Amino acid sequence: MVATDLQSLLDAPDAHDPTDFPPQDVAPGLRLLDDSLRCSVCRDFYDAPMSINCGHSFCSLCIRQALDAKQECPSCRQPATEAHLRKNTAAESAVKAWSESREFILRLSKAEERRHVGDLPAANGSSGHEDSEQRPRKRQRTLSEEDSDAEVEYLGGTSPYFSSRGSATNSHIRAQETGLPSKSQSQSDSPLSEHRSPNSSSVVECPLCQRRVPLESINQHIDSGCTLTPSAGGPSSSRPHASRAGSRDKDKQKAQWTKLFDGGSGAAPPSRRSKEKQKERASEAGEAEYLPKVAYATLKDRRLQEMLAEHGLPTAGDRAAWERRHQKWVTLYNANADRAPADQQSPAQLKRALKRWEDGLRAANARRAAADVDAGAHQRANSAAFRELVEAARPKKAAGTGREGRAGEDGRETTGMQDNSLIIVQRTLDVRKHNLED
Amino acid sequence: MNSRSGNATALRRLMTEYKQLTSQGAPDGMFTAGPVSEDDFFQWEALIMGPKDTPFEGGVFPARLTFPSDYPLSPFKMRFDPPLFHPNIYPDGTVCISILHAPGDDPTMYESASERWSPVQSVEKVILSVISMLAEPNLESGANIDCCKLYRDNRAEYERIVRQSIQEQLGL
Ligand SMILES: [Zn+2]
Ligand SMILES: [Zn+2]
Ligand SMILES: [Zn+2]
Numbered sequence: 105m106v107a108t109d110l111q112s113l114l115d116a117p118d119a120h121d122p123t124d125f126p127p128q129d130v131a132p133g134l135r136l137l138d139d140s141l142r143c144s145v146c147r148d149f150y151d152a153p154m155s156i157n158c159g160h161s162f163c164s165l166c167i168r169q170a171l172d173a174k175q176e177c178p179s180c181r182q183p184a185t186e187a188h189l190r191k192n193t194a195a196e197s198a199v200k201a202w203s204e205s206r207e208f209i210l211r212l213s214k215a216e217e218r219r220h221v222g223d224l225p226a227a228n229g230s231s232g233h234e235d236s237e238q239r240p241r242k243r244q245r246t247l248s249e250e251d252s253d254a255e256v257e258y259l260g261g262t263s264p265y266f267s268s269r270g271s272a273t274n275s276h277i278r279a280q281e282t283g284l285p286s287k288s289q290s291q292s293d294s295p296l297s298e299h300r301s302p303n304s305s306s307v308v309e310c311p312l313c314q315r316r317v318p319l320e321s322i323n324q325h326i327d328s329g330c331t332l333t334p335s336a337g338g339p340s341s342s343r344p345h346a347s348r349a350g351s352r353d354k355d356k357q358k359a360q361w362t363k364l365f366d367g368g369s370g371a372a373p374p375s376r377r378s379k380e381k382q383k384e385r386a387s388e389a390g391e392a393e394y395l396p397k398v399a400y401a402t403l404k405d406r407r408l409q410e411m412l413a414e415h416g417l418p419t420a421g422d423r424a425a426w427e428r429r430h431q432k433w434v435t436l437y438n439a440n441a442d443r444a445p446a447d448q449q450s451p452a453q454l455k456r457a458l459k460r461w462e463d464g465l466r467a468a469n470a471r472r473a474a475a476d477v478d479a480g481a482h483q484r485a486n487s488a489a490f491r492e493l494v495e496a497a498r499p500k501k502a503a504g505t506g507r508e509g510r511a512g513e514d515g516r517e518t519t520g521m522q523d524n525s526l527i528i529v530q531r532t533l534d535v536r537k538h539n540l541e542d
Numbered sequence: 543m544n545s546r547s548g549n550a551t552a553l554r555r556l557m558t559e560y561k562q563l564t565s566q567g568a569p570d571g572m573f574t575a576g577p578v579s580e581d582d583f584f585q586w587e588a589l590i591m592g593p594k595d596t597p598f599e600g601g602v603f604p605a606r607l608t609f610p611s612d613y614p615l616s617p618f619k620m621r622f623d624p625p626l627f628h629p630n631i632y633p634d635g636t637v638c639i640s641i642l643h644a645p646g647d648d649p650t651m652y653e654s655a656s657e658r659w660s661p662v663q664s665v666e667k668v669i670l671s672v673i674s675m676l677a678e679p680n681l682e683s684g685a686n687i688d689c690c691k692l693y694r695d696n697r698a699e700y701e702r703i704v705r706q707s708i709q710e711q712l713g714l
Contacts, residue, residue, distance in 0.1 A: 119557055119558070119561060121558050121561050121562050121565075122562075123561070123562055123565040123566055144661075144662040145555075145614060145661040145662060146551055146554065146555055146614075147554075147555050147558040147559070148554060148555075148558075166661070169615055170615060170660075170661050173615055173616075173644075173645075174644075174645045174660075176645075176660075178660045178661045178662045179660075179662050181656055181660065309581075311553065311580070311581060311582065311583055312549055312550070312553060323554070323557075326550050326553055326554060327550060327554060328550075329549075329550045330550075460549075460550065461549075463549075464549030464550070464552075464611055465611060467549060467611070468549065468584075468610070468611030
């Protein structure tokens with residue numbers, strides 16, 4: 105089996121967050137800037153940002169879903185409803201500009217950080233110093249990005265995020281910078297290989313769909329809800345153990361969904377397909393209309409089925425499934441209408457998103473069932489790791505049992521402790537991996 | 543365009559939280575947290591240091607975090623394993639704290655809505671709340687009744703039991 109290496113997933117070039125930038129003392133405000141353009145619900149850059157009455161902003165989809173659960177601002181808890189939603193076009197254009205400039209600023213700030221570190225005596229163990237030791241190596245991992253980008257099939261449509269996150273131009277620049285050839289350089293030759301566990305490679309198994317995906321595109325793949333699958337994976341890139349819980353209902357649903365996606369335009373070659381997509385999108389962009397919310401309790405089964413059919417949605421499953429499906433559809437549809445016309449998705453793309461969501465629900469149920477079975481194995485692995493941690497804690501405890509508040513020493517002691525536990529956590533992971541492979 | 547639906551959103555957000563936790567570290571190194579295995583980002587393990595100047599000082603407490611597929615819309619669950627003897631921790635180790643309760647579901651009826659879960663909360667914020675709960679139990683939302691009584695009526699004995707359990711854990 106292919107192990108998904110946790111660290112590889114996190115190091116993938118497009119798993120981005122504010123701490124990619126040097127800390128405040130090296131690059132004042134950059135982490136804050138990056139953070140300020142992110143939705144505090146999903147922690148990603150704003151997608152169709154909307155403000156509510158209190159002034160807080162969120163992605164349209166994030167806030168619509170949050171308001172479905174509770175009619176208040178997730179940040180400050182002031183009462184709010186969908187009627188309060190207003191497009192935040194300033195944030196939208198700021199995100200666009202930042203997405204385009206982020207790689208560039210990141211490179212400049214890293215160069216500055218290296219200079220900064222060079223100026224200072226290495227003695228002060230600031231976090232900034234550690235960062236700069238590791239980051240440049242990390243970035244070399246993005247070398248083969250270009251290949252994977254080129255081979256990826258953009259089922260989900262083009263996105264301004266994708267182009268900025270995994271920019272081919274930038275990998276060129278990086279390649280020149282590091283003096284390594286950009287293509288055909290195998291990952292295992294990179295200096296990073298020493299960090300990897302022996303059985304990992306540049307291909308990781310997606311934790312959602314179990315397909316094998318090149319490391320460089322794993323986050324794009326996940327973001328796309330597992331639709332964006334690179335052709336690089338070879339024959340094994342088709343799902344190895346696709347459906348464990350293969351109920352009849354599920355098969356029926358699958359058939360319905362397949363018909364929806366492939367029945368009409370599915371047989372068409374990719375080029376024609378994308379043209380159709382554009383046409384669909386254009387026709388929709390003109391109106392920017394919203395779907396009304398529905399009080400499902402008052403609806404007869406028949407009417408609900410009709411409503412699903414009106415939007416070309418399947419009627420598989422029970423009544424609860426219909427309601428879930430329709431409600432989610434309304435939310436996805438309205439959030440999409442909040443996007444800038446150029447960024448809007450076609451109804452077919454929205455339907456795929458809806459299907460992915462339903463698949464996700466099913467996967468979560470399967471996971472819950474599997475987790476119960478695994479509980480025993482977990483406990484065994486856990487107790488082993490814990491014994492080690494206790495061993496690590498013991499001498500410290502013995503040394504510093506004087507326990508009255510000598511603040512400085514205590515502080516250091518805790519930090520030492522943390523390092524130990526990090527190691528233990530890492531070992532725990534190793535132990536578990538071992539167990540799983542047995 | 544990236545999908546923000548279902549699992550993908552939850553997974554992405556969990557990865558971001560984990561990445562930030564590992565690159566920045568917890569305040570004062572008070573805890574660590576991360577996925578139990580690379581196959582399942584929805585099960586985490588946390589190791590929490592007992593806060594200073596409390597009977598829990600010196601202990602290291604492992605806890606299981608279980609995330610729902612609609613995280614962060616719904617909160618995760620947190621269970622100390624092995625269980626801790628504490629007024630707000632159920633005998634099976636499950637933590638009872640308002641920040642982990644979705645709005646509208648309040649098993650104790652004493653929590654103010656302003657302390658509940660909201661999608662902008664995070665693993666870090668919750669664990670920091672749990673650490674302050676270790677230091678200051680909240681008897682109004684008790685989860686372990688015997689422990690609540692003991693804490694209220696015989697504080698010294700409560701502290702002795704907690705300290706002793708930590709010593710046993712450390713094998714001292
Ligand atoms: Zn968001
Ligand atoms: Zn607000
Ligand atoms: Zn996937």
